[in-house]
Amino acid sequence: MKILRASHLGMCFGVRDAIALAVEHADTAPLTVLGDLVHNEAVLADLRARGIAVAADPADVETRTVMVTAHGASERKLAGTRARGLDVVEATCPLVHVAHRAIKALRRDGYHPVIIGQRTHVEVRGLTEDLDEFDVVLDQADVEALAYHPRIGVAAQTTQPIERVHRLVALIRRRFPRSHVRLVDTVCLPTKQRQKAALELASRCDVVVVIGGANSNNTRELVQTCRRHCSRVHHVQTESDLCLEWFRGAGTVGVTAGTSTPDVMVDRVEQRIRRLAAPEKSRAPAAAGGR
Numbered sequence: 087m088k089i090l091r092a093s094h095l096g097m098c099f100g101v102r103d104a105i106a107l108a109v110e111h112a113d114t115a116p117l118t119v120l121g122d123l124v125h126n127e128a129v130l131a132d133l134r135a136r137g138i139a140v141a142a143d144p145a146d147v148e149t150r151t152v153m154v155t156a157h158g159a160s161e162r163k164l165a166g167t168r169a170r171g172l173d174v175v176e177a178t179c180p181l182v183h184v185a186h187r188a189i190k191a192l193r194r195d196g197y198h199p200v201i202i203g204q205r206t207h208v209e210v211r212g213l214t215e216d217l218d219e220f221d222v223v224l225d226q227a228d229v230e231a232l233a234y235h236p237r238i239g240v241a242a243q244t245t246q247p248i249e250r251v252h253r254l255v256a257l258i259r260r261r262f263p264r265s266h267v268r269l270v271d272t273v274c275l276p277t278k279q280r281q282k283a284a285l286e287l288a289s290r291c292d293v294v295v296v297i298g299g300a301n302s303n304n305t306r307e308l309v310q311t312c313r314r315h316c317s318r319v320h321h322v323q324t325e326s327d328l329c330l331e332w333f334r335g336a337g338t339v340g341v342t343a344g345t346s347t348p349d350v351m352v353d354r355v356e357q358r359i360r361r362l363a364a365p366e367k368s369r370a371p372a373a374a375g376g377r
Contacts, residue, residue, distance in 0.1 A: 203243025
């Protein structure tokens with residue numbers, strides 16, 4: 087059995103920088119992160135082992151220093167956190183900052199903001215909490231529910247598939263032909279690279295394994311992308327999630343991973359696949375008294 091890795095996969099620079107920043111600050115003083123720093127349980131477990139606390143609300147923070155996650159936060163939330171006397175460290179991905187600035191510019195120019203993304207996702211909440219009026223859409227039904235605005239400005243959660251963004255923008259333009267609809271592409275390059283690589287990988291494989299946190303939006307999107315070209319796609323968080331039955335009769339297995347998945351986890355999953363794919367004889371325990 088052949089195992090192929092996607093040409094682009096795994097942890098992006100924004101996540102790496104956020105983790106490094108958290109470790110750096112935790113080495114000098116107690117640190118609390120506001121929410122999950124990244125959506126990967128293995129990474130979060132390592133951070134907890136380093137003594138880094140997590141709190142959903144600034145009111146629950148017991149340390150002097152708090153960190154905003156890689157997903158970013160609204161200016162309103164940042165101001166409220168600082169008003170409690172807390173020192174705020176921002177681990178916000180620079181490309182999420184780009185999305186914040188794009189939406190602010192659209193609003194300044196008189197456009198009604200429409201964000202393509204998951205309404206309850208922490209990044210989308212950060213993108214919209216400073217807005218008095220906005221809409222969030224993820225599918226055609228959401229577009230059909232939009233009200234008319236003469237100027238509509240569209241941006242996206244940074245981990246949305248760019249194909250979905252273009253499709254929904256086309257639907258918005260078709261629904262409101264008299265509106266001026268302006269798209270600002272805020273989908274980040276690592277997401278685009280991983281989506282494209284996943285599509286190419288899935289078209290060449292009998293089975294695809296996608297590695298990433300259960301709550302990771304970009305990982306789930308990779309799963310959906312791979313299923314467009316491969317019927318046997320499996321989402322795992324660690325190597326222990328793998329099942330031998332998945333690989334029976336497979337000639338080529340593809341491996342890809344979300345942007346919060348560490349390299350070591352990709353290596354472990356691939357090694358486990360190789361062991362599962364080994365001939366049954368080589369995996370059987372040695373007979374009693376054998377050498």
